[in-house]
Amino acid sequence: MSRSPTLIKGWSDVCVIGDEKVGKTAMIHLLTQGYYDINTKYEPTLEDSYILHVASSLSVDKIKLKLLDTAGSNISYHHKRLPRHFIDQCAGFIIMYSVDRLESFNIAKMLVQEIKSVRKENDCAIIVLGNKTDLIQYRCVSREDLQLLCNEENVYGDEVTVTDKSTFRAPLSHMVDDIFKCINEESERDIAKKRGVVHRKFSDLF
Ligand SMILES: Nc1nc2c(ncn2[C@@H]2O[C@H](COP(=O)(O)OP(=O)(O)OP(=O)(O)O)[C@@H](O)[C@H]2O)c(=O)[nH]1
Numbered sequence: 001m002s003r004s005p006t007l008i009k010g011w012s013d014v015c016v017i018g019d020e021k022v023g024k025t026a027m028i029h030l031l032t033q034g035y036y037d038i039n040t041k042y043e044p045t046l047e048d049s050y051i052l053h054v055a056s057s058l059s060v061d062k063i064k065l066k067l068l069d070t071a072g073s074n075i076s077y078h079h080k081r082l083p084r085h086f087i088d089q090c091a092g093f094i095i096m097y098s099v100d101r102l103e104s105f106n107i108a109k110m111l112v113q114e115i116k117s118v119r120k121e122n123d124c125a126i127i128v129l130g131n132k133t134d135l136i137q138y139r140c141v142s143r144e145d146l147q148l149l150c151n152e153e154n155v156y157g158d159e160v161t162v163t164d165k166s167t168f169r170a171p172l173s174h175m176v177d178d179i180f181k182c183i184n185e186e187s188e189r190d191i192a193k194k195r196g197v198v199h200r201k202f203s204d205l206f
């Protein structure tokens, strides 16, 4: 097995995906710059990337994430699929929808299924975020809908709002810990392979 892209580059690519206008860019600005003005005029994203250093409960050092901001319009209107290089190479995926738009939730569900159909279990981190919980009167996707999706697909999910940075603390730390575990597993396999060690379960020996 070749070395993981993360180990070679020194950072982990995290793809931020979801329908257009769900708040992907707003979230990235909030996380990387510490603030986001909700009254900022909406500008559709083409493609961007941002570096974020995040602490993990599993490591002394911070983990370096490269957040890839994607264009929601690509997903919703054109091919309704993710570019294959994103699915193959990213260490993590933040799949976002907006709690005031059911279509965006259905797209999030489709994206989870698409990634899970390509990637092996436990070789990337996937979290689903329902954004814009501040729009209480417009909500049409419930927390239970999200919980159901998470149970069915065995992924972590949470609800957030860009108006409150603290809502991102738990999901982000979950994602970083998951990425850390994936990197460690990958490097252990790598080291073992170099030494010619074959991993076998204890029970296989008898
Ligand atoms: N009320 C409210 N508005 C939000 C929130 N997050 C984002 N917005 C607004 O929603 C609009 C779309 O946000 P963007 O971050 O540009 O959405 P996006 O997902 O990056 O959209 P694309 O780049 O087209 O894929 C902007 O006007 C934001 O200010 C939120 O938590 N609450």
Ligand SMILES: [Mg+2]
Residues within 6 Å of the ligand: 024, 025, 026, 043, 044, 045, 069, 070, 071, 072
């Ligand atoms: Mg954007």
